[in-house]
Amino acid sequence: MPVNTQLNSVDGTIWDIASTVEVVAVPVLAGPEIDPAYAEELTGLFALGAADLLAHEKAKGGPGEVVGAPLRLGDGITDLLLYGVGDGSPAALRRAGAAIARRGRGCAHVAVAVPSGAGDEGLAAFAEGLLMASYDFRVGGPPKKPAAEKITLLTDAEAAVERGATVAGAVAIARDLANTPSREKSPQWLAEQAERLAAESGLTVRIRDERELRAGGFGGIVAVGAGSARPPRLIELTYEPDAPDAPARHVVLVGKGITFDSGGLSLKPNESMKNMKTDMAGGAAVIGTMTALRALRVPVRVTGLVAAAENLPSGSAMRPGDVIRHYGGTTSEVLNTDAEGRLVLADALAYADAELDPDALVDIATLTGAAKLALGLRHGALYATQDALAAELLGAGADSGEPLWRMPLTEDYREAIDSDVADIANIGRGGFRAGSIVAALFLREFTGRRAWAHLDVAGPARAGSDDAEITRGATGYGVRLLLRWLGGRNA
The missing domain is CATH 3.40.630.10 (Zn peptidases)
Known part of the structure; x- marks a missing residue:
């Protein structure tokens, strides 16, 4: 596939691979509200709390909206991105995926928790957005901030991810x-x-x-x-x-x-x-x-x-x-x-x-x-x-x-x-x-x-x-x- 970013999916929790990546992204529903599937995992990680951080940033959970905060995990620091998914429609998820890809430029490995109710069509659109926004075309040297080398989606819906990657390719x-x-x-x-x-x-x-x-x-x-x-x-x-x-x-x-x-x-x-x-x-x-x-x-x-x-x-x-x-x-x-x-x-x-x-x-x-x-x-x-x-x-x-x-x-x-x-x-x-x-x-x-x-x-x-x-x-x-x-x- 012409897109250099490697996209794969794994079945697991955020923290199973968090210590091995530079960026972890977690979905936020319109409101804003942390996706209930991940809210408990984020408890106690922020001095303000996730809800207070979103309120401080005046976030609304809209598609394409991203709020970032650094976290110390073990001996390293990982950037946590809270990304909006709006109404969770395929169009909103495609836009959300694109926003994560742009924020992840320059990184080696980005892990993304997918919205809990996305469904196969939504996940395929999400994968499209991630890879389409990772696209670069240059004659000569690489861009100053190349796309992430690898993006891992935390989902077992491998077929949907593969379909989105095929379309993006x-x-x-x-x-x-x-x-x-x-x-x-x-x-x-x-x-x-x-x-x-x-x-x-x-x-x-x-x-x-x-x-x-x-x-x-x-x-x-x-x-x-x-x-x-x-x-x-x-x-x-x-x-x-x-x-x-x-x-x-x-x-x-x-x-x-x-x-x-x-x-x-x-x-x-x-x-x-x-x-x-x-x-x-x-x-x-x-x-x-x-x-x-x-x-x-x-x-x-x-x-x-x-x-x-x-x-x-x-x-x-x-x-x-x-x-x-x-x-x-x-x-x-x-x-x-x-x-x-x-x-x-x-x-x-x-x-x-x-x-x-x-x-x-x-x-x-x-x-x-x-x-x-x-x-x-x-x-x-x-x-x-x-x-x-x-x-x-x-x-x-x-x-x-x-x-x-x-x-x-x-x-x-x-x-x-x-x-x-x-x-x-x-x-x-x-x-x-x-x-x-x-x-x-x-x-x-x-x-x-x-x-x-x-x-x-x-x-x-x-x-x-x-x-x-x-x-x-x-x-x-x-x-x-x-x-x-x-x-x-x-x-």
Whole structure:
């Protein structure tokens, strides 16, 4: 797992291992009140008493709240953390776990007493928070305060802890892929990482290079990658459930894999390029999700497609006014080369519709600044052709801590992508000013009549600062909600 912190669980009391660790963390319920399961163990350890200490610190037991005090245990001093768990919901416990991880940075070993009534789902979320907030990505030396080397949870619910660790590991894979600088991260590099991860995760993989893409009619991927000296790739990962005799629903996940987006000849300003190494965050989320399917025993057959290309200006780059023929024959007029993500997704969606016969088709992409303006940095924009699919994804987002907000596929806006010379245009015209909706309408043209959903994650895929389980840089958004939706052991 990319997170360096080792997470394990043991069945015992706080003091069984307290003398061997640097930090012990004990839960506090909203109120505040020491979790009754541990109140007796803390009696007499503080000059003030635990309740008086919480009152002195004006603690309320809210999730993410931590009160610390040093304790002398034997010959050493151990830091005791009283951490709030709020209402004890999975969301609150995920946030509580993240707070402990941040307070435990720089330590070798942290022991954590888990809330007594957490349940398996709550413990899995707690483990997610601990590990996701422990994530670091650096090129060069280690951080000044690295994550704790080891975190021990005092619980016998090993399966729940393992599930949370698996989900957090998949998120970390997505973060690593998206955070890797684009100097290293060519489409070929991304394909090689997918091959390595597939071998480790029990997946099959097929990589189409530029010659196969050209011969196969993937005109959008070829056109977007034409300006770079590093040619495009189409990554196809396949997961088959362990019980192949049972009929399995087939889902196709499609991710935007633009390994760097300069805007092409429609060049972005410098400030807008600084985060463009993460423009393949949707593709990274698909790869991260795929790596966890077997470990979580997902009962659904899943194909993951990542359309990978580098969008750069050069003499061979696509130009405004060009017409592209996509997989399956639909043509699109390029009015802005910086609207490139939809061009590569179009090929992958059309291929999935024509060749893979999915029961549901879901794409995820950092597609439009309009979605970020509309919904900010925490919600992804959801577009769907079926209410039932939309409801499933909305529920999965709420349960996993990666919320979505459903947006309309407004039919009146469809004329915005009419073209004088091609079937459709790649950006809207006519003053509709609905960039995210128009982009979704463009993608819908390539999905047939299938159950399809589009996740525009330009806001939540990146973060400018740490907050709870979110770390600065690529967030890995989408992995948790997709795993929850696919049903991996109730992930």
